[in-house]
Amino acid sequence: MEEHISALGMMCRICGQVITSSKNRSSLARYRTELLAVYKLNLDEEQEGIHPSIVCNKCRRQMQRAHSSMQQGKQYQGTLPKKRDFSAHDASCWVCSAHAAYTSHIHPQFGEPSTSGISDQPSTSSQDSALQSSHATAKRSLFGKSVPDPGLASHGKKHIWSVKASLSQVRRDHARRRTKEASEWITDFCEKQKESKTDVLYFLLCENLKECSDSRYREVLASWSKETNDLSAEDCLAMRVTTKTSKSHYEAQYKKFRAKGISILKPPHALNELEKTFMPGNVRFRLEGGTDVIHHTPVKVGKSHAHYGEVSFEPLDLNQEDHPGLETPFPNMKGVAWPYPHALAKTLEELDAEITAGMETAGIDPDDDLCVLTTIKDGADGMGDISITKSVRERLLPDKAFRAAFAVIKCEVVKDGERVTVYEPDAPDSTFITRPLIEAIADENNRASASVLLDGMEQDRVMLQSKEMAVNVGAVWRRHKLKIFNSMIDEKLDRANGGLQGSGSRYICTLCHATTKDSAKTDLGSFCITRSFQETKTTAQYMQVNPDNLSSAELGEIAKGVKSHPILQSEPQQKLLDATHADINMGNFFKKLIICEIARVQTWDITKDVKPMFEAAEKLFNDHVTQTIGLVPKLMMPGNFARDVFNSKNTEHFLALIADEGRKRNLAEVLDAFRNLRKIYRAHHPDADDVCTYKEQAVAMGLRLLTDFPYAGWPNYLHKIIEHVQEGLEDPEGPRTIGGISGEGNEAANKLFRELRGHFSRQHDETQSLRDVLWFHWLYTSPKLKRIGHVETRKYQCSQCKELGHNSRSCPN
Incomplete structure (x- = not known):
């Protein structure tokens, strides 16, 4: 018992x-x-x-x-x-x-056999022979997860050859032998009836599962009709990233489907592992001038003579001290960043499919050892109040963010002595092609913080500039000749970290030595790019040492606008002009000019005497624009308002409150002339004839502005638009476009930064929060995931016409 x-x-x-x-x-x-x-x-x-x-x-x-x-x-x-x-x-x-x-x-039914009864002797039939051959498998499987019924548990009642195991529990050869007769019968039946054996077996399986009320019959039926909804891990990741679905929400959806017996989605842990393959740490490349091949990959591929770098999928923590023995205070900031070479190499690896397609379209063999001329733009920008929720230990962090990014805007191959474009994005200013490099909580106006944030990026750019990078894609090493333009920066950041004085200084240009009062207006049309990084660096060193003991006034004349040692190491020809910030600046310029004309104030500086009139005219202007066009200037982003100002359809409404018809007409003509210039410098592929006559038109507009509105100021961006756009467009080593190298994609990503930081990042630790933002933002801009997501949207099938690419609501038939 x-x-x-x-x-x-x-x-x-x-x-x-x-x-x-x-x-x-x-x-x-x-x-x-x-x-x-x-x-x-x-x-x-x-x-x-x-x-x-x-x-x-x-x-x-x-x-x-x-x-x-x-x-x-x-x-x-x-x-x-x-x-x-x-x-x-x-x-x-x-x-x-x-x-x-x-x-x-020992299983009970394998005990001593009974000697009484002829039925105890083994049969020699083919069926029993097959059972004998499956003795070992049956013995192994029968004492498994279930206990036999009491009838089978008594000793000596039955032998192993009379116990039939399930086909799923025996070896394949035994199962094939046991089902041989059934298979031959179905084969004969299909030959006589001229049916497909596969269809017959599918039908029988579906019918049997349906009779047994087994839900798996739907999966078999879908497999039979070749209509499967199962998604691969890459499909699931692309869907989760492009729709900006959080990991917790995806996991909830996965569990919901699994509870219903539907296995469309892949498990979350599979996606977490797959994410690592899209990170900059998972790429193999080599750089011209390096002693060894740089392998930065989780898989050690190749021979032992190659040097393999350390594997890390995590971004760099910018708060890690590079010199632990040096006791210096660290700036008040937090930040993470990708290594520039690895991030660029990973992007080029994911773009290789589109580059290969472009080569095939141009009649070039992708397997040929050709060097791809690759153009990249990069830059950084600060954000204002980001309204962050800080923990107690991080309460002293500034309420400002700092971001840096880059974008591949063109890939060309030389064919028959001419450059052929094999890759160029449809929207080079899009958020989707602008890949993040740095995400930080820092004040860009703090020089120590800016130095920590930008030093690594600047050194990497100098190392990559005009070098050849070979990226391993499958069995091919694709060679890229790199050309980088540091154009995605506004003038404030350029001056502060480029070693120049602020925008209110006497020297108004970061590309030449034009001055506000002396030459910018009087010598209109005579300027070209004359500044250089080496000149700024040498001047800053001289001012710091002052070997000749010059006075402050004498140093100011020698400095020509230089203030300190530059952090940014790019040449002025690589910066040129940011078209997005130019639009913002010029939109504010023309708005102020219109309000001055409405208030009949013939002065650009708003003093105490004219301030009441200016504010009254501004309120009248805002109310009029709101009533007539439906815009609210106070609530609009500067870039959006600038686009409305430069829209020819709105000119009449914006100038309606100017009382003097002659001045209204003159201002409308100036606006129209600037609008023509804007079409040229904002174009991604400006017409060659328009470029040849650009400066002539720009100087004419500037003279008209000086003649009709002499009191108007002379903004820095207006000077660059008039003097340096044509020079940048005609430079054979230049980008051949100003609008294509603007920082609009990085500016637009500021909104994405706020969203990711609020809903897709950890809140208890600022460094981990920034890591999550950078990680998700990198996936969001992945060319490969974008390509996969784009293909998935075309798999929708119309229920009416059965064609792919649309549903029944948008069916053209």
Whole structure:
């Protein structure tokens, strides 16, 4: 009896399975409600010496799912385990037999055979021969997860050759032998009836599953009709990233589908591992001038002579001190960044599919050893109040953010002595192609913070500029000749970190030595790019040492606008003009000019005497624009307002309040002339004839502005638009476009930064929060994920015309 009670303590109450591990069983008392609802089993009626008191995890899960379906008023689609019957102990107790077989590792039905009865002798039929050949497999599988019924548990009643194991539990060759006759019969049937054997087998399987109420028949039917909704891991990741779905929300959707028996989505852990393959740490490349091939990859591929770098998928922490022995205070900031070379190499690797397609379109063999001339733009920008929620230890961090990014805007190949474009994005100013490099909480006006943030990026750019980078893509090493333009920066950042005085200084240009009062207006049209990085650096060093003991006034004449040692190391020809910030600046310029004309104030400096008139005219102007056009200037972003100012349809409404018709007409003509210039410098592919006459038109507009509105100021961007645009467009080593190298994509990503930081990042640690923002932003701008997501949208099939690419609502038929 003690052996019987011991056996009951190891058996499941429902299926009767022997449970070997304590981790795989639970107490019945915890599931009274489920047992009563599903199996009509009342624990109060259970007897201690007859019924087990535990349940296995498999039965428990099925029981809980069935109970959950019953509570929701639904029918459970799964198969519940059959409840075993337990009785009092007797001489032929199957519980004790099963326990004894378990302890001796011998199944009860493999005992000594009985010698009485001719049926005990093995048969020589082909069927029984097949059963004999599956002896080893059947012996291994029968004592598995279920206990045989009491009839089979008695010793000597049946032999192994008379016990048939499931086809899924035997080796494939045995299963093929056992089903040979059925397969031959179906083959003969298909030949006679001229049916497809695959279709017949699919049909029989579907019908059998449907009769058994097995939900898997839908999957078989979908596989038969080749209509599968299962997504790959890359599809799921692209869908999650492009729709900006958080990991927790994706996991909830995954569990919801799994509970319904639908396995469309891949598990979250698979996506987390897949994300690493899209990071800059997973790329192989080499750079011209390097002694060894740089392998930065989780897989060691290649021969032992190559040098393999350290593997890291995480971004660099900019707060890590590079010189731990140097005791200096660290600036008040937090930031993370990708290494520029690895980020660029990973981007070029993902773009290789589009580059290859462009080569094939141009009639170039992608496998040829050609050097791709690759043009990149990069830059940085600060953000204003970001309204961050800080922890106590980070309460002193500034309420400002700093971001840096880059974008590949063109890839060309030389064919027959001419450059052929093999890759160029449709929208070079888009957020999707502008890839992040730095995400930080820092004040850009703090020189120490700016130095920590920009030093690494500047050194990497100098290392990459005009160098050849070979990126490994499959079996091909694609060579890229790099040309980088540091154009995605505004003038404020350029002056502060380029070693020049502020925008209100006497020297108004970062590209030449024009001055506000002396030459910018009087020598209109005579300027070209004359500044250089080396000149600024040399002048700053001279001013710092002052070897000739010059006075402040004499140093100011020598400095020519230089203030300090430059952090930015790019040449003025590589910066040129940011068209986005030019629009913002010129939009504010023309708005102020219009308000001055409405107020009839002939002065540009708003002093105390004219301030009331100017404010009244500004309020009148804002109300008029709101009533006529529907715009609210105070609530609009500067860039959006500038686009409305330069829209020819709105000119009449903007100038309607100017009383003098002559001055209104003159201002309209100036606006129209500037609008023509803007079309040229904002174009991604400006017409060559328009470029040739650009400066002539620009000088004419400037003279008209000086003649009709002499009191108007002369903004820095207006000077650059008039003097340096044509020079930059005609430079053979230049980008041949001003609008294509603007920082609009980086500016637009500021909104994305706020969204990611609020909803897709950890809030307890600022460094980890920035890491999450940079990680998700990098995935969001991945060319490969964008390409996968774009292909997935075309898989929608119209239910009416059965064509791909649209649904029934947008069906053209």
